[in-house]
Amino acid sequence: MDRLERQVEGDHDALLTARANLGAVLCRLGRLDELERVLSAVLASYESTGGRGDGETLSIRNDxxxxxxxxxRYEEAAVVLREVEVSTVRRYGEGHPSTLRARHNLANVLVDVGSRQEAAEILKSCLSGYRRILGPDHPLVRSITGQLDWLIDELA
Known part of the structure; x- marks a missing residue:
């Protein structure tokens, strides 16, 4: 990585790709502190070149x-995911799979924050969108259905 950084300048695509790949390895190794630093650096690069609403930037912010x-760090994650959700809707629209993914991720964090009612409402919306796109028998639809059923039971 150091050698590549010396060979290319600034936010070259090859360097950003290498950093993102390093992030994937760190994730698999469970080295989350290092992963956070790498993703933060990659995010800063993408934001400076593509802006906060760029598709790659949104993906890195989600990661x-x-x-x-x-x-x-649930509260921090929720803040980032709320921003990602708003930007994703603006970029792709309400029913786009990226928007549904952003909302699903937000709902997962909201459960851990303790905002379970809000999480349930978001999951209902995600489930409707995913059913429309993927069909009722898709594994993701089944998973979200189970998650929503559990959450509704918890709220009762």
Whole structure:
């Protein structure tokens, strides 16, 4: 990585790709502190070149929120995911799979924050969208259905 950084300047695509790949390895190794630092650097690069609403930027912000969630920093993850959700709707529209993914991730964090009613409402919306796109028998639809059923039981 150091050699590549010396060979290319600034936010070259090859360097950003290498950093993102390093992030995937760190994730698999469970080295979340290092992963957070790498993703933060990649995010800063993407934001400077593509802006906060760029598709790659949104993806990296989503990944960073997942790391915050895994590190039990739920409030921080929720803030990032709320921003990602708004930007994703603006970029792709209400029913786009990226929007549904952003909302599903937000709902997962909201459960851990303690905002279960809001999470249930978001999951209902996600479930409707995923059923329309993927069909009722898709594994993701089944998973969200189970998650929503559990959450409704918890709220009762």
């Amino acid at each position: 960073l929120a997942a790391v915050l969630h895994a590190r039990r």
